[in-house]
Amino acid sequence: MDRLVIGTRRYSSWSLRGWLAVRCAGLEVEDQVIPLRGAGQTREIHEISPNALVPYLEHQGARIWESLAICEYCAEISPSLWPRDWMARATARSVASEMHAGFRALRQALPMNLGREGRPRATMPDEALSDIGMIDRLWCKTRECFGGSGPYLFGTVFTNADIMFAPVASRFASYGVTLSEDASTYCHAVLNHPLMREWYRLAAQEPEEWRLDRYESLD
Numbered sequence: 001m002d003r004l005v006i007g008t009r010r011y012s013s014w015s016l017r018g019w020l021a022v023r024c025a026g027l028e029v030e031d032q033v034i035p036l037r038g039a040g041q042t043r044e045i046h047e048i049s050p051n052a053l054v055p056y057l058e059h060q061g062a063r064i065w066e067s068l069a070i071c072e073y074c075a076e077i078s079p080s081l082w083p084r085d086w087m088a089r090a091t092a093r094s095v096a097s098e099m100h101a102g103f104r105a106l107r108q109a110l111p112m113n114l115g116r117e118g119r120p121r122a123t124m125p126d127e128a129l130s131d132i133g134m135i136d137r138l139w140c141k142t143r144e145c146f147g148g149s150g151p152y153l154f155g156t157v158f159t160n161a162d163i164m165f166a167p168v169a170s171r172f173a174s175y176g177v178t179l180s181e182d183a184s185t186y187c188h189a190v191l192n193h194p195l196m197r198e199w200y201r202l203a204a205q206e207p208e209e210w211r212l213d214r215y216e217s218l219d
C-alpha cells in the first residue's frame with residue numbers, strides 16, 4: 001500500500017507540507033496519522049521512517065523522507081509545483097530551502113497549533129520577532145517580483161514555495177501576528193486554499209486525547 005505517514009494534524013507543521021505536496025501532485029496514497037508525543041519521542045515513527053521523523057512517503061517502491069525531498073519528488077510528477085519560468089523557479093527553490101533550513105526562532109516560539117485562535121504569546125523573543133519581519137519582507141518582495149495578479153508567491157499556482165510557508169501562515173493566524181497589508185493578504189490566501197481548509201477540517205476531527213499539554217498550555 002502506498003502511504004504518507006504524518007503526525008497529529010493539529011501540531012505537525014512538517015507533515016502539513018508533505019501532505020500538501022502529495023495532494024497537489026494527486027498521488028494516490030493513504031494517509032497514516034500517528035499521534036505525536038513530541039521531542040522525537042514517538043516510537044512508532046522510529047520503526048517506520050529512516051530519519052525517525054514525519055512526513056514519510058512510500059510511493060511505487062520509492063521511500064522519501066524530509067519534507068523538502070517529498071516536495072521535490074512530487075514536483076517530478078507534477079512539474080507545476082515549481083514555477084515554469086527558470087528565474088522564478090530558482091527563486092522559489094531558494095525561498096523554499098530558506099524556510100526548510102531556517103527561521104528556527106519563529107518555529108520554536110510559535111509551534112503550530114491549529115486550535116489556538118489568534119491569541120498572541122505573552123512574550124516573544126527578539127529573534128522570533130526578527131524572523132517574522134524577515135518572512136514578511138520575503139513574502140512581499142517575492143510577490144512584488146513574481147506574484148503578478150495571482151494570490152500566491154509565484155502567481156496563480158500554489159507551488160512548493162507556498163507549501164513550505166503554509167504552516168507559517170497557520171502560526172501567524174494562531175498567534176495573532178500583525179503583518180504588513182501585503183503579507184496579510186497573502187497569508188489569508190494560503191489559509192483559504194481548499195487543501196488548507198481540508199487539513200483544518202481533518203485536524204478538528206482528531207481525538208482530544210492526542211492533545212499535548214506542552215502546546216495547549218503555552219501562554
Ligand SMILES: N[C@@H](CCC(=O)N[C@@H](CS)C(=O)NCC(=O)O)C(=O)O
Pocket residue numbers: 007011012013014015036037038039040041042043045052053054055065066067068100
Ligand atoms: N526536517 C524534517 C523535520 C521533520 C520533523 O521534525 N517532524 C516532526 C513532526 S512536525 C517529527 O516527526 N517529530 C517526531 C516526534 O515528535 O516524535 C522535515 O523536513 O521533514
